[in-house]
């Protein structure tokens with residue numbers, strides 16, 4: 126299954142807001158509809174945003190204003206801006222070929238990251254913890270951290286996955302569990318705040334996470350909650366491994382302090398799927414990402430290398 130693709134002169138993508146209850150494919154033929162899909166996380170995940178941005182430039186047909194709006198649709202994942210810049214630098218007639226190459230490169234990168242990440246982990250069978258969703262739904266196929274998990278499972282080396290639910294939009298509870306169930310991988314869902322505690326309790330061999338932007342010094346922006354996991358992993362002596370394609374590394378951003386963190390609608394915190402949890406009028410703060418300093422990261426696995434920050 127491909128999360129996003131180019132079919133008959135249009136973008137087709139899985140509407141992730143409908144999962145896990147419905148598998149719905151959206152067919153998008155204009156940039157504003159694509160921007161809306163990105164904003165409400167119908168399409169999400171750094172690599173998938175890159176592919177969406179690349180195909181979006183094809184739909185823009187050289188319209189600079191549309192391309193600028195597309196590039197700014199979500200600020201933290203570098204892949205969106207990177208892909209838009211790559212494709213929009215070419216004449217419009219070359220855009221589709223370049224966008225298809227970005228799609229194909231992501232597919233190949235996820236296979237390579239899966240193999241490289243699985244090789245890095247020691248032990249016959251491993252129990253891993255992960256946050257948010259980093260599977261094929263965050264890419265085109267297979268995924269980054271969850272791609273490593275899929276490779277481990279395919280090789281009979283996966284003992285269990287402990288998946289954080291990932292408030293407030295529940296990418297873990299809705300999407301990661303759905304992908305793990307589809308591949309038949311053993312897993313249990315946990316609340317976010319249980320992560321650091323369970324790391325300290327023992328029996329977890331590694332934390333595997335994705336990334337939205339990796340600064341030049343190795344600081345990593347990823348889903349909110351990643352930093353807390355890194356602190357817990359450091360305290361517990363558990364390897365903390367980031368899995369991301371080379372396109373997520375942003376050499377132009379010197380360190381994590383310079384990464385723009387997306388602040389999302391406070392109602393995502395006070396409501397779940399539109400059902401109000403907190404008293405009317407409750408204010409909320411909703412940073413969608415945090416930054417893990419490079420000194421808390423054991424390794425960064427890309428399709429080309431393993432980096433020890």
Ligand SMILES: CSC[C@H]1O[C@H](OP(=O)(O)O)[C@H](O)[C@@H]1O
Nearest residue numbers: 169170171257259263335347348
């Ligand atoms: C394979 S990277 C996926 C990355 O993107 C997620 O954020 P969002 O769901 O808001 O797009 C999360 O940070 C994941 O690690």
